[in-house]
Each structure stands twice: as structure tokens, then as C-alpha cells.
Amino acid sequence: MTITYAVEQxxxxxISAASVIEGMDxxxxxxxxxxDLYRIMVRGVPHPLEPRDPTGIIARGESRDGLTFLMDxxxxxxxxxxxxxxxxxxxxxxLMAGHExxxxxxGVDKARTQGCMILAAGPDLTALVKEDLVLKAPPGEGxxxxxxxxRTAAGDWRLFYEYAAQGxxxxxMAGGPTPKGPWTVLPDPFDIRADSWDNWHLSTGPIWxxxxxxxxxxxxxxxxxxxxxxxxxxxSPDFARVTGRGLEPLLVPPPAVTREATDIAFAASAVAAGNxxxxxxxxxxxxxxxxxxxxxxx
Numbered sequence: 001m002t003i004t005y006a007v008e009q010x011x012x013x014x015i016s017a018a019s020v021i022e023g024m025d026x027x028x029x030x031x032x033x034x035x036d037l038y039r040i041m042v043r044g045v046p047h048p049l050e051p052r053d054p055t056g057i058i059a060r061g062e063s064r065d066g067l068t069f070l071m072d073x074x075x076x077x078x079x080x081x082x083x084x085x086x087x088x089x090x091x092x093x094x095l096m097a098g099h100e101x102x103x104x105x106x107g108v109d110k111a112r113t114q115g116c117m118i119l120a121a122g123p124d125l126t127a128l129v130k131e132d133l134v135l136k137a138p139p140g141e142g143x144x145x146x147x148x149x150x151r152t153a154a155g156d157w158r159l160f161y162e163y164a165a166q167g168x169x170x171x172x173m174a175g176g177p178t179p180k181g182p183w184t185v186l187p188d189p190f191d192i193r194a195d196s197w198d199n200w201h202l203s204t205g206p207i208w209x210x211x212x213x214x215x216x217x218x219x220x221x222x223x224x225x226x227x228x229x230x231x232x233x234x235x236s237p238d239f240a241r242v243t244g245r246g247l248e249p250l251l252v253p254p255p256a257v258t259r260e261a262t263d264i265a266f267a268a269s270a271v272a273a274g275n276x277x278x279x280x281x282x283x284x285x286x287x288x289x290x291x292x293x294x295x296x297x298x
Contacts, residue, residue, distance in 0.1 A: 019071035055088030104147035115143035153237035
């Protein structure tokens with residue numbers, strides 16, 4: 001039977017006033033659940049972005065309803081002192097491994113010419129330590145960013161990431177025995193479709209795993225002019241082959257209010273919402289939304 005996914009509801013996600021990132025553009029909302037709480041790490045970008053501003057700082061907060069977040073007074077991750085992220089910190093992805101938080105994020109160098117993937121970890125979100133430079137492209141070969149982690153049916157791990165190739169973004173994949181690696185680069189999990197809405201750029205989105213079902217990634221795809229939409233693709237439990245892929249985008253940005261707004265919807269995380277999937281994403285690289293997604297068939 002054919003499987004498909006459909007958006008049932010869209011809600012606005014807000015952060016508390018007087019937070020460290022108030023007034024900034026908001027991107028990459030990574031939301032996860034701990035008991036009755038929803039926690040968030042989100043990238044804030046100064047607006048307008050001045051030459052000396054970081055390309056991102058990462059704030060943290062919590063919520064009871066998954067829509068209105070009270071932000072902590074401190075920041076979760078800030079640039080430096082290492083050279084790899086002196087220009088900015090972007091795209092947080094959080095995983096709880098036992099009693100330790102693992103936060104994969106993108107570090108941007110001082111010159112803002114290259115991004116790499118960095119791991120910060122710690123037993124408490126207020127005491128994360130930058131542990132490892134996970135993946136970095138050779139000089140001049142663009143960025144490695146936007147981590148997504150998933151466990152296979154056999155118990156090992158996959159790390160998905162965005163990388164640059166021939167003037168476009170693609171999705172790469174690495175395998176490892178633990179959520180900290182060590183990581184071995186594997187063949188790309190899937191490619192663009194020349195005749196579709198994802199014919200030029202691809203970027204990772206969250207993976208939803210449910211017992212008895214193929215894991216599904218809500219990925220980001222775009223045309224040559226960077227009109228980003230959110231689609232879905234499913235995999236076998238070992239992530240070795242694709243088992244399904246939506247023909248049309250799952251989420252398309254609404255008409256922009258201003259002419260200069262970017263035409264972007266970009267998925268970042270997913271949590272359970274009863275029998276639905278709550279997908280958190282950004283619009284126009286500046287505001288946050290949550291879509292409730294239903295799964296049909298199978």
C-alpha cells in the first residue's frame with residue numbers, strides 16, 4: 001500500500017520577550033521532549049547582519065505546549081575561542097545519549113568562507129564543552145553542516161549532513177558504531193530529481209522513526225534559484241535504500257509579505273504529537289513554525 005504524508009495544521013512558534021536573541025532572525029529550531037517539557041535550541045542571527053556580527057548564536061529554552069518558549073538568560077553555544085567557529089554557530093541538533101547531551105552544530109570560520117561540523121557535549125545544557133571537529137571539507141570545497149542522526153535497526157548510527165558540490169547543496173551520510181562516531185563516509189543516501197521541485201539543492205531534515213515503519217526524513221530541497229521547500233523520503237531500516245519519496249513538496253512557504261523576503265521553508269526537528277508528527281521549521285530564514293503531519297496508508 002502506498003504511504004503518504006499530509007499537513008493537518010500549522011502553528012506559529014514564539015520565544016519569550018527580552019531573551020538574548022530577541023529581535024534577531026530565527027532559524028534551525030531544534031525541539032525535543034524531556035518528560036512533560038519541550039526544549040529548544042535555536043539559531044539567532046542579528047538583523048541586519050553587520051560585518052563584525054557572528055552568522056549565528058545558539059540560544060536555549062523550554063515550553064509546556066511546544067509553541068511558546070521561555071528562553072534561558074544565557075546562550076547554549078557561542079562562537080570561539082577555536083578558529084573553526086569564530087565566525088558563528090549554526091544549525092544545532094541535540095541527542096541525549098544516556099546522561100549526556102550531544103549537540104552537533106555548524107561552526108563558521110572567522111572569514112565566513114567555510115562551515116564545518118562540531119560536537120559539543122555535557123551532562124547539562126548549561127555546561128556544554130566543545131569536544132570534536134567532526135567533519136570538515138578540504139579548503140575551497142564549501143560547507144559541511146546541518147547534522148541529522150539516526151540509529152539503524154542493527155544498532156549502529158548514521159550521520160546525515162549537507163555538503164557543497166559543484167555549486168549546489170547535497171546530502172551526505174556517514175556511519176559509526178556510536179552517536180559520537182567515529183564516522184566513516186558512506187555513499188550519498190539519495191540525489192536530486194532533474195524534473196522536480198528538488199532539482200538543484202538538497203539539505204538534511206529531521207528523521208522520524210516509529211516501530212514497524214520505514215524511517216522517514218523530512219528533507220529540504222530547492223531549485224537553482226534557492227526556492228526551498230520541505231518534502232519527505234523514506235528508507236529501509238538500515239538506510240541502505242530508498243523505499244518512498246513524495247512527488248510534491250509537503251510544505252511550501254505562504255506568499256511573502258514583503259518583496260525582499262526569501263522564499264524558504266526549512267525543516268529542523270520533529271517530535272510526537274499524539275498520532276501526528278510535529279515538524280518544526282523556519283520560514284524566510286527569520287520566523288518559526290510547527291506543522292502537524294499525518295501519515296496515511298500502510
